[in-house]
Amino acid sequence: MNAVIKLSDIHKTYRTGEVDVHAVRGVTLDIAPGEFVAIMGSSGSGKSTLMNMIGCLDRPTGGSYFLDGLDVSTLDRDQRAKIRNDKIGFVFQGFNLLSRTTALENVEMPMLYNSQRISPGEQKIRSTRSLELVGLADRANHKPNQLSGGQQQRVAIARALVNQPSLLLADEPTGNLDSQTSIEIMGVFQKLNDAGITIVMVTHELDVARYTKRMIILRDGKILTDEIVPARLNAEAELKKLRLAQEAVKLA
Amino acid sequence: MKFFAPFRLAGRALRRNKMRSLLTMLGVIIGVGSVIASVSITTGASKQVEDKVASLGQNIVTVFSGSFSSGGSRSGWGNAPTLTVDDAIAIKNEVANVVAVSPEVRDRMQILANGLNWNTAIQGESPDYPQIRDWDIADGAMFTDADVRSIAKVAVIGKTVVDQLFINEDPVGQTLIVRNIPFKIVGVLESKGFNLFGQDQDDVVIIPYTSHMRRIAKRTFVSSIMVQAASKDSITQVQEDINTLMRDRHKSAEPDFTVRTQLELMAMATSTTRIMSVLLAAIASVSLIVGGIGIMNIMLVSVTERTREIGIRMAVGARGRDILIQFLIEAVTLSAAGGIMGIALGMTAAKITSQITGWPTLTPFTWIGIACISSAAIGIVSGFYPAWKASRLDPIEALRYE
Numbered sequence: 001m002n003a004v005i006k007l008s009d010i011h012k013t014y015r016t017g018e019v020d021v022h023a024v025r026g027v028t029l030d031i032a033p034g035e036f037v038a039i040m041g042s043s044g045s046g047k048s049t050l051m052n053m054i055g056c057l058d059r060p061t062g063g064s065y066f067l068d069g070l071d072v073s074t075l076d077r078d079q080r081a082k083i084r085n086d087k088i089g090f091v092f093q094g095f096n097l098l099s100r101t102t103a104l105e106n107v108e109m110p111m112l113y114n115s116q117r118i119s120p121g122e123q124k125i126r127s128t129r130s131l132e133l134v135g136l137a138d139r140a141n142h143k144p145n146q147l148s149g150g151q152q153q154r155v156a157i158a159r160a161l162v163n164q165p166s167l168l169l170a171d172e173p174t175g176n177l178d179s180q181t182s183i184e185i186m187g188v189f190q191k192l193n194d195a196g197i198t199i200v201m202v203t204h205e206l207d208v209a210r211y212t213k214r215m216i217i218l219r220d221g222k223i224l225t226d227e228i229v230p231a232r233l234n235a236e237a238e239l240k241k242l243r244l245a246q247e248a249v250k251l252a
Numbered sequence: 253m254k255f256f257a258p259f260r261l262a263g264r265a266l267r268r269n270k271m272r273s274l275l276t277m278l279g280v281i282i283g284v285g286s287v288i289a290s291v292s293i294t295t296g297a298s299k300q301v302e303d304k305v306a307s308l309g310q311n312i313v314t315v316f317s318g319s320f321s322s323g324g325s326r327s328g329w330g331n332a333p334t335l336t337v338d339d340a341i342a343i344k345n346e347v348a349n350v351v352a353v354s355p356e357v358r359d360r361m362q363i364l365a366n367g368l369n370w371n372t373a374i375q376g377e378s379p380d381y382p383q384i385r386d387w388d389i390a391d392g393a394m395f396t397d398a399d400v401r402s403i404a405k406v407a408v409i410g411k412t413v414v415d416q417l418f419i420n421e422d423p424v425g426q427t428l429i430v431r432n433i434p435f436k437i438v439g440v441l442e443s444k445g446f447n448l449f450g451q452d453q454d455d456v457v458i459i460p461y462t463s464h465m466r467r468i469a470k471r472t473f474v475s476s477i478m479v480q481a482a483s484k485d486s487i488t489q490v491q492e493d494i495n496t497l498m499r500d501r502h503k504s505a506e507p508d509f510t511v512r513t514q515l516e517l518m519a520m521a522t523s524t525t526r527i528m529s530v531l532l533a534a535i536a537s538v539s540l541i542v543g544g545i546g547i548m549n550i551m552l553v554s555v556t557e558r559t560r561e562i563g564i565r566m567a568v569g570a571r572g573r574d575i576l577i578q579f580l581i582e583a584v585t586l587s588a589a590g591g592i593m594g595i596a597l598g599m600t601a602a603k604i605t606s607q608i609t610g611w612p613t614l615t616p617f618t619w620i621g622i623a624c625i626s627s628a629a630i631g632i633v634s635g636f637y638p639a640w641k642a643s644r645l646d647p648i649e650a651l652r653y654e
């Protein structure tokens with residue numbers, strides 16, 4: 001099977017005045033369709049830099065990158081924007097929703113930039129479907145400040161899904177969330193992954209990484225380890241356990 | 253991005269900050285408002301002046317005795333004994349495109365009729381006079397060439413004279429007395445109102461120029477010669493030909509006559525209002541520029557405030573061009589809305605001014621168009637730099653912006 005992501009000896013060097021910062025130094029990596037990958041590593045190890053390149057927000061300074069068989073390391077700004085719109089969904093640590101804009105409108109936003117025209121009615125149908133997928137259809141007309149952190153992140157996931165990307169990228173999606181909400185978000189990811197979406201997620205929490213299928217550890221811009229997650233957790237089961245434990249505390 | 257989407261986005265963004273949007277627009281509103289108000293007032297004024305000049309008659313060229321240039325002395329203008337009836341006849345016979353000529357003799361005199369008396373203008377004219385002045389006879393008829401030849405004692409009178417001397421009576425056929433000479437009234441002119449200089453044009457008694465010269469003024473020269481050109485296009489040619497002809501006839505070193513056209517009079521009369529409108533337009537355009545700077549300022553603030561929004565949009569696939577268009581349309585929406593409100597404000601101000609002062613005002617459609625186009629242009633010009641700045645942002649930096 002062809003890899004969705006094929007990185008060969010990827011480098012990224014930031015030139016900041018005097019010193020060069022080698023944020024990523026030689027990453028070679030294949031990710032196949034349907035994988036669910038966690039990229040881990042300490043702060044400053046180059047996780048975000050690598051994710052930005054995978055997400056076509058940034059360009060590597062060395063090496064080659066094929067996304068869905070297309071060499072994207074040489075594309076210009078506008079071409080990368082189109083790739084982001086067509087093939088990639090982003091979820092950020094800080095949710096990055098537009099404030100004072102309803103959940104539905106936030107989810108609709110990527111469709112504004114599609115190369116094919118989508119009628120407003122169709123946009124609404126698609127965004128509603130996307131919100132249903134993350135279990136938030138009943139909050140379509142709420143604004144971000146009327147939603148909890150977990151709900152805001154679900155809106156962000158719905159927005160990432162609305163253009164039906166082949167790849168979902170998430171940079172520390174649970175970084176701002178408590179542990180139970182984190183498990184809920186991982187549940188959403190597992191469900192989406194089961195439905196066939198490839199997910200690459202950056203995290204520094206081992207607890208969160210254990211819900212994925214494959215774990216890559218970066219150190220100083222290089223891959224340290226790359227292995228299958230041994231005892232993969234199931235978010236639904238974990239949530240059930242957690243609820244039972246909470247009931248027990250209350251009963252006691 | 254689709255055609256309507258940026259307008260929806262712009263509307264949403266501007267509604268979000270209603271007070272700020274309104275304050276930003278204020279510069280353009282006041283600028284456009286003052287342009288429209290001042291243009292309406294000056295256009296109304298010059299329209300009025302033009303109407304007055306037009307009421308002088310159709311395609312008129314006038315020959316005055318005396319000259320503006322003769323030794324700087326203008327006192328002889330219209331009174332110098334230089335123009336004769338023969339000059340008038342020569343003009344009629346020798347100058348091309350002349351359709352009517354009237355030698356004029358003017359005086360103010362006391363007249364009597366019906367046991368009443370009245371001081372009025374006594375004008376000696378030819379039968380062509382009503383045609384030249386585009387002035388209809390309301391009652392009776394104009395005197396004829398035969399009357400001119402026979403030095404007849406006939407008169408055509410204006411509406412004011414009728415009102416003063418013939419209350420509730422038909423004046424036609426009655427007699428009025430000028431310098432003890434009885435003149436038979438053969439016609440009454442339509443009312444023409446006040447002229448450019450505020451004089452009552454209906455306060456007049458018109459008699460054949462021969463009668464005026466022989467019987468009343470007892471002189472051999474005329475005050476001026478009124479000439480009607482065949483069309484507007486031939487006015488200048490007629491003026492030049494009269495100049496040549498008259499110079500030929502009056503072989504003096506300095507020309508002792510002056511030829512003026514209605515076009516020149518129009519230009520003189522409207523020059524003040526034109527200067528006024530240029531001045532007002534200059535002031536107004538300064539306020540428009542200030543309005544544009546206000547928009548640019550707010551758009552720069554807005555781009556900075558919304559850096560993260562720009563990053564998000566770029567991350568989900570907005571190209572630089574999409575961001576540029578979004579902010580440009582926001583700026584244009586601001587200034588165009590300001591422009592429309594300014595037009596409404598300006599027209600209202602003109603209407604109120606007109607009601608208070610009684611001046612006629614008129615808002616020309618071209619200026620409404622100019623106001624619309626220039627306010628949109630101000631939006632584009634002042635919005636371009638902030639929008640371009642926004643479009644050049646790096647998505648990663650923008651996303652990280654706090």
Ligand SMILES: Nc1ncnc2c1ncn2[C@@H]1O[C@H](COP(=O)(O)OP(=O)(O)O)[C@@H](O)[C@H]1O
Pocket residue numbers: 014015016021022023041042043044045046047048049050
């Ligand atoms: N725009 C930048 N300019 C200069 N150095 C940068 C830039 N972005 C990241 N870096 C540096 O690159 C290294 C990796 O950063 P990053 O990828 O954000 O790490 P992580 O996400 O793993 O914490 C860090 O040393 C960081 O300081």
Ligand SMILES: [Mg+2]
Pocket residue numbers: 047048049
């Ligand atoms: Mg990071």
